Amino acid sequence: MAGTAAFARRVGCAVQGAATKKGGGWCNQHMAAASRAISDRIPLVDLVVEIRDSRIPFSSAYKYQGCHPPRSKHVIVLNKTDLANRSQTQKWIEFFEAQDYGCRGLNSHNKANVKELLNFLQTQVRELKVCESNYTATIMLVGIPNVGKSAITNFLHQFGRISAAEKGKLKNATVNPSPGETKDISSYKIASHPNVYVLDTPGVLTPQIFDVEVASKLVLTGAINDSFVGEIELAMYFMAILNSSDEYKRWEKLIPKEDDMLFTDPKQKLVEDSSASKPQKRQYRTDHTQDFIVKDVRRSFFETISSFKGSLQNEKEMLGLIETQFVALHEAFRVSSFTGEEGYHRVARKLINLFRTGRLGCYTLDLVPVCDQEVSTG
Numbered sequence: 546m547a548g549t550a551a552f553a554r555r556v557g558c559a560v561q562g563a564a565t566k567k568g569g570g571w572c573n574q575h576m577a578a579a580s581r582a583i584s585d586r587i588p589l590v591d592l593v594v595e596i597r598d599s600r601i602p603f604s605s606a607y608k609y610q611g612c613h614p615p616r617s618k619h620v621i622v623l624n625k626t627d628l629a630n631r632s633q634t635q636k637w638i639e640f641f642e643a644q645d646y647g648c649r650g651l652n653s654h655n656k657a658n659v660k661e662l663l664n665f666l667q668t669q670v671r672e673l674k675v676c677e678s679n680y681t682a683t684i685m686l687v688g689i690p691n692v693g694k695s696a697i698t699n700f701l702h703q704f705g706r707i708s709a710a711e712k713g714k715l716k717n718a719t720v721n722p723s724p725g726e727t728k729d730i731s732s733y734k735i736a737s738h739p740n741v742y743v744l745d746t747p748g749v750l751t752p753q754i755f756d757v758e759v760a761s762k763l764v765l766t767g768a769i770n771d772s773f774v775g776e777i778e779l780a781m782y783f784m785a786i787l788n789s790s791d792e793y794k795r796w797e798k799l800i801p802k803e804d805d806m807l808f809t810d811p812k813q814k815l816v817e818d819s820s821a822s823k824p825q826k827r828q829y830r831t832d833h834t835q836d837f838i839v840k841d842v843r844r845s846f847f848e849t850i851s852s853f854k855g856s857l858q859n860e861k862e863m864l865g866l867i868e869t870q871f872v873a874l875h876e877a878f879r880v881s882s883f884t885g886e887e888g889y890h891r892v893a894r895k896l897i898n899l900f901r902t903g904r905l906g907c908y909t910l911d912l913v914p915v916c917d918q919e920v921s922t923g
């Protein structure tokens with residue numbers, strides 16, 4: 546991992562540098578006010594649900610200012626499980642459960658998953674309100690920016706058991722791929738008799754992030770705006786992660802065998818490509834890269850990594866591989882006509898988007914601690 550760590554450090558240092566610039570940084574007055582408002586409400590709500598990103602269950606911990614909820618009132622939800630390594634997510638859930646947290650994995654774009662979460666939250670509330678019969682309960686979702694709080698709120702509100710009249714007046718929390726879209730704390734009903742409300746809150750990050758690796762992961766997963774780092778640097782960091790992982794091995798079947806090539810009719814290729822470019826039902830609404838381009842990108846990674854003879858532990862050799870890949874990706878992304886910086890920017894932007902929408906594999910960037918140590922919850 547030495548090769549990857551060097552790229553993570555560069556990104557992390559750029560993030561830290563941005564935080565100290567006057568007028569810069571991600572923590573504006575808005576965020577500071579939201580942080581205070583969230584702290585003030587913690588003693589008033591029945592349950593605090595901390596949303597984290599499954600790809601970074603440690604780095605995406607919410608830092609509570611002052612008031613920390615007791616464990617009996619504190620649940621951790623690892624969202625975006627569709628983008629993380631499945632077995633790592635399971636290990637993280639077991640890790641948090643071993644520390645007496647209620648913990649669930651969630652893909653909030655999956656209806657069945659959201660319904661399971663709804664049932665789980667209602668059970669938690671019932672247990673906390675066991676002595677009351679007709680109660681009103683409030684659940685507050687907290688988390689760093691962009692972990693999916695508003696998306697989860699919307700789906701809980703949509704799928705919750707509330708009356709038909711109330712369904713007609715469904716509200717919508719703003720969901721956006723860029724961080725910092727939610728500006729106020731808003732309430733959404735998710736159940737009737739007894740009434741249960743969810744509070745969607747703005748994402749909050751501390752003004753300084755002292756751990757460079759944490760900072761690099763926050764920007765790669767989208768909690769901090771890319772503009773603090775630069776897309777090319779960020780794409781290089783992702784490429785180092787991909788090059789050091791086993792994901793690319795699954796793309797071997799994309800390499801045409803010699804026999805296939807001998808019998809390939811060029812017209813047939815055209816038919817294949819045009820059918821692949823037909824509009825299809827997309828799983829990821831924020832990414833519009835055509836499937837055949839994604840295939841070419843994967844193929845390009847497979848070819849460059851499997852023919853690489855150097856050491857991935859060596860920063861210089863990893864950099865050499867990344868440079869080769871940048872050149873190959875110009876073609877795969879069909880941006881060869883853009884030369885110099887512009888071409889590199891285009892490749893970087895497209896690559897980051899493919900990573901963030903899971904189309905280049907599932908990655909868990911934080912490893913589960915080996916010993917029985919505590920992981921920060923704020």
Ligand SMILES: Nc1nc2c(ncn2[C@@H]2O[C@H](COP(=O)(O)OP(=O)(O)O)[C@@H](O)[C@H]2O)c(=O)[nH]1
Nearest residue numbers: 625652653690691692693694695696720721722
């Ligand atoms: N792949 C994936 N994307 C998600 C999931 N939940 C939310 N998102 C996306 O993450 C981005 C941020 O979501 P949002 O709800 O605005 O985050 P918030 O800042 O925490 O409120 C949006 O583009 C969502 O569509 C999920 O479970 N899987």
Ligand SMILES: [Mg+2]
Nearest residue numbers: 694695726727
């Ligand atoms: Mg939001």
